[in-house]
Amino acid sequence: MHYLSLNEETGGMNDVLYKLFSITEADPKHLVLAHLFDKPCFLGLLAVQADDISGFHANTHIPVVVGAQMRYEITDDPLYKEIGTFFMDVVNSSHSYATGGTSVGEFWSDPKRLASTLQTENEESCTTYNMLKVSRHLFRWTKEMAYADYYERALTNGVLGIQRGTEPGVMIYMLPQYPGSSKAKSNHGWGTLYDSFWCCYGTGIESFSKLGDSIYFEEREAPGLYIIQYISSSLDWKSGQILLHQKVDPIVSSDPYLRVTLTFSPKKGTSQASTLHLRIPIWTNSEGATATINSQSLPLPAPGSFLSVNRKWSSSDKLTLQIPISLRTEAIKGTFFGFLLLMQYFMVLTYLLVIQVVTGTSNPGREILFQTQ
Numbered sequence: 001m002h003y004l005s006l007n008e009e010t011g012g013m014n015d016v017l018y019k020l021f022s023i024t025e026a027d028p029k030h031l032v033l034a035h036l037f038d039k040p041c042f043l044g045l046l047a048v049q050a051d052d053i054s055g056f057h058a059n060t061h062i063p064v065v066v067g068a069q070m071r072y073e074i075t076d077d078p079l080y081k082e083i084g085t086f087f088m089d090v091v092n093s094s095h096s097y098a099t100g101g102t103s104v105g106e107f108w109s110d111p112k113r114l115a116s117t118l119q120t121e122n123e124e125s126c127t128t129y130n131m132l133k134v135s136r137h138l139f140r141w142t143k144e145m146a147y148a149d150y151y152e153r154a155l156t157n158g159v160l161g162i163q164r165g166t167e168p169g170v171m172i173y174m175l176p177q178y179p180g181s182s183k184a185k186s187n188h189g190w191g192t193l194y195d196s197f198w199c200c201y202g203t204g205i206e207s208f209s210k211l212g213d214s215i216y217f218e219e220r221e222a223p224g225l226y227i228i229q230y231i232s233s234s235l236d237w238k239s240g241q242i243l244l245h246q247k248v249d250p251i252v253s254s255d256p257y258l259r260v261t262l263t264f265s266p267k268k269g270t271s272q273a274s275t276l277h278l279r280i281p282i283w284t285n286s287e288g289a290t291a292t293i294n295s296q297s298l299p300l301p302a303p304g305s306f307l308s309v310n311r312k313w314s315s316s317d318k319l320t321l322q323i324p325i326s327l328r329t330e331a332i333k334g335t336f337f338g339f340l341l342l343m344q345y346f347m348v349l350t351y352l353l354v355i356q357v358v359t360g361t362s363n364p365g366r367e368i369l370f371q372t373q
């Protein structure tokens, strides 16, 4: 019965049970039960670093990895840290679209053959929801920029557009990637307000309830604060003893910059210095990028690294960041047959929003066929 249940979508049972173990004063029953959901036929492959997830049902297994990551947090067993890291590498290198999304018809297909998987049933929304959890853990453990970049890419392209703008509460199941397809005209299309009970309604509604998640990560010892997303928000940063305000100017086509302003309200009586680590995203470029503190320039590191500023912050301080929004292309892996011979399918990224473009060697002019997401 137990093994039969593991063949179904058991969700994040191991994740939940490891968390339960951590709050029930380490009752060993909960640990044993959690282990029973660490699906060995899947985690075993990842443990021996086999790039062999093709054919597995994506959203059954991503939560098992999230649970394995929790096992590492609870037990300190480094194998489960390596499993999460290797899994993220495999999904990113072999099974992800430029949107950061993964899966076709709910499954993983042949590695690095994504171009032939473009259809209306790509990127089950739940898979993006769960991959965000995987990358969040990895960023917390490593502070590596690649995981922060991934988080922003997947959130922007795979979460923000899954709720219908004209009908709040209506969600989507799959995010079509096929040329000329649209969310409204895909196989499943949009759901309904009251009669759709796909798993993606649960994760979708939850996703919009936690848009404030994973903007800030703190280091308590230093104290330091990593700002990995530029979203207008305020943070009551207790260990830094500051109320921090982040304001992001709306993006408009006439202004090719992302502009961020940080202001501060130190708590009464505080005199400690603290460090802000501001993400300089990989998608920008150094030319035209500026950072200032009270109108004085700060030296900026290369895209893909953090700008660290240590200071005793005062209420008169103003930190600004201006980073160019650039246009770049990412070629999808594999070859796309169907429209033109020898066609390559490109994803063009403006800021983070993915626009899809087809080019063909028989057609030197680039032909824009598709919708933005």
Ligand SMILES: [Zn+2]
Pocket: 059, 124, 125, 126, 127, 198, 199, 200, 201
């Ligand atoms: Zn789902």
